[in-house]
Amino acid sequence: MHTTPTRLVAGALTLRPWSPEDSAGLAELYRDEALRRWTSEAVHDEAGAARWVTAQQRGWEAGDRLAFAVEETWEETPEETRAPDTAARLVGNVVLKYPARGSGSAEVGYWTAAHARGRGVAPRALTALTDWAFTAFAHEGLTRLELLHQVDNVASCRVAEKAGFAWTGTLPAAPPTFPLDGHAHVRRAPTAA
Template identity: 85%
Template structure:
């Protein structure tokens, strides 16, 4: 089980486990209407953010949900040259949802803070997450990752494509949580060397 903190680096981005100290900033980021529209989590204030962070910790401890805060280093400072959190700005979240361990398949999700959209943060973070997942869970036979989104979220189609996911199908609507059809994008593990 992967209960110890894992830090991933993708250029100027660092992916790290969420911590209670992130709650105030998380609550601030969730004031963004677009973020609230596309995510299923309800974070309305700092107390709600603290509950969300605690749920991410429990998922990591249970080994079925690995959420990472995505931080961006100051311009010109590669992520690998600094300590996690040092001078970085929170720019998003990526998550591996691996409830059906041993099934060969897992789901990924993400969101990007308003101030970081349009700069390639999500594709880079998702790419790092996918690479990590295929390596960390190869011994369990993980070979397929799915990214699901509502059909009217065209930005997620672009993110999926840039992160190496191909569109694999249409999902039926499931109101009230998912009132419209959705897209399923898939990325497969690279062939074993």
């Protein structure tokens, strides 16, 4: 099922589908050791970044993986981290993984660029994605979003809580994809009054 790409705005953040023009910037962001540690993507250079972007575009076409590049406008971006001659800077990724359309449940994920961590980018982007997903897919019965992360990723627990995802339990490791135990967080769609 094809899903039409969309743009979301959350204050100074813009969430938009990834494009081939993002490959060089994405490769640069993946030089960050922490980002590579917490994500499972194999982005080592610009060619790997281009393959990753193409995979995200295929997710939109299939309608089962809706990934957004997160950009921040200059007003919120510290001057020392601004790219010259640009109005915005790439600061992260959020994704809605919805392979079983109509099941009532989907998963969300995110990451934040090193230069944007600690400024509330991830919770704001995740909240925007979550609110959009519950609205856009209400007609399909989407009522539950799940967020999973490794137990030792304390920052992800904080992001989940700030974005309204309640901790629901610990999941056992499932190597090689999930080498350590994980935390599960859930957010439910708001009920109609």
